[in-house]
Amino acid sequence: MPPQLLPASAAAFAPRASSVNVVLGSKVEPWLTQTLKRINRVKRPLNSVPQHQRCLTETLSSPNAIWTLASLMLPKAPDSELRKDSNPLIEAIFNFQLIHLEAYIVHVDMVLRSEVAFKLTPDTIEALTEYHKDIHCVNAKANTYDWSEKDQQCKKLHETFVQAINKFVYRTHVSALEGLEEDGVGELLTGKSEEVKNNVMALIKPLLPPPPRVVDVVRQPPLLPSSPANPNMWSQPTTPSSMPGPVDSWRVLPSSPSVTSTSVDSSNSIWASIGMGEVQLPSPPPAYSQPYSTAGLFYESPLVSAPLPHLPLPSMFAPQCGVGVGYGSFGWDRYQEYTTTM
Template sequence: MPPQLLPASAAAFAPRASSVNVVLGSKIEPWLTQTLKRVNKVKRPLNSVPQHHRCLTEILSSPNAIWTLTSMMLPKLPDSELRTDSNPLVEAMFNYQLIHVEAYIVHVDMVLRNEVAYKLTPDTIEALIQYHKDIHCVNAKAGTYEWSEKEQQAKKLHEDFIQAINRFVYRTHVSALEGLEEEGAGELLCGKSEEVKNNITGLMKPLLPPPPRIVDVVRQPPLLPSSPVGSIWSQSTPSPALPAPVEAWRVLPSSPSVTSSAESNTPIWANMAFSEVQLPSPTPSYSQPYSSAGLFYSSSMASAPIPALPLPSMLAPQCGVSVGYGGFGWDSRFQEYAATM
């Protein structure tokens, strides 16, 4: 893409130069020759490129060489102060104004880009800035809700427009010089004025309020049955561990033969068969005296780990009629024991 060649007079806030920068090619188009002959009051020779260059530069550098790029119908008052009337003509006269967007040519290039560059006049820039401040910004603030930095944003919006309208340079094809009139004035042809109007309207930005703040909602994860014990509830409020409930039938009665080494409440009948339980004989000469402590606890049983035994109700079928006297060792001594009694 060729570089954009613009003179210093096209910069923002730069004054108008005394001479227009004109660049012509080695061959002059016939339409340019006819245009220059039409606008010149005094006939001048136009037989070479330097003669065309000199004539065009003098015409465009004239103080009266002001072009009307477009005309914009803009409101005079903010929307809240507009007058309402049954006659549309009266309403338009009191509520709207016509601003002519005028500019002067700062650059003509017929070699690289074949374009003409226009810069707005100081009067047009001042009129557009005043409209933006008194009407556009007021409507923009009235159309948005209040927030803490609204005035600062509106002020910045106006300052940005001032910079943009002073930097505004409209470029169009060199064929626009066909609309050249006497003393260098002219108007844009072929519907280009509508394009200028859209470009200037695009510089008037709306006042955008800040987006609403998004509040993060912290949701607790659902407590599923498969969740581990150390969930967020147990970690947040730890509670002291409670002892497991002890069934009543596991509690051992107090007995002198029970030692302090018993640390488990496991039942004593875990590994004991009914055939191992021996009752004492009637006389001390045959067996040891009968003691009920052996049925409940012994030191040899407490020394080894004892697995859990089912509930006593599960042993009921074994303690029924099928258990005879032979299971308790009474088959051989029952007669002797009965005689002693």
């Protein structure tokens, strides 16, 4: 693909050149000869390529050589200031304006790319710039929600449009020169105006607000198997009907058949064989409290209870005092002798 060569006058903010850059091939197309003969009031010789090039350059370099590329119907004021009327024709007259996209030719190439390049006039650029600032930006700010950098973003949007509209250059095939009229004015033919309109409107960008921030959703951690499913279970304890009641450990059957345990009757017989006088309790007696039993929740081997032996009495540990034991020289075994002599 050959490089796209444009003159310095096609750059952004560059003034219009006094002469148009025209490059013709070694052979002139017949339609170009007929077009130049039609627009020239004074008959000029067109017998060679240099004559065609000189005639075309002088015609396109005229200050009056302004082309109308397209026309845009745009609102005159922001949406909040538009006039409301029952007659749509009156609304169109008072609320809309027609902006003609006028341009001049900066480059004609019939050798490499067979194209002609147009650049918008300063008046057209100024009209589009005012519309973008006073109407489009105002509507964009009114139709979007507020955020901290909204004004800076809108200002940046307008600056971007100013740069883009000044750099805008429309290129099309050289056959567009068939729409050339007297004094170098012209109009695009074969539906090219719609293409220009779409290209210019594509430069008017919408004001895009920043995307909403992603809010972290705080999720409740999953309940562990040991965690209660109901937070009110501790305040309102309920005992399931299927839960067995507490059972004394000595009533539970042993888990091993080799271990024997006493029944209730044998236990009662053990305590019945012990007299109340033979049991000595400490003074003062300790407070009786029933220990907490989890026998109803867990199954474990009970303690083996064996018959308790008879508790020894204090008399078993005292010395054996019989009637033969004396006190000093007086003996209880000779009690009868003393009583007879006296």
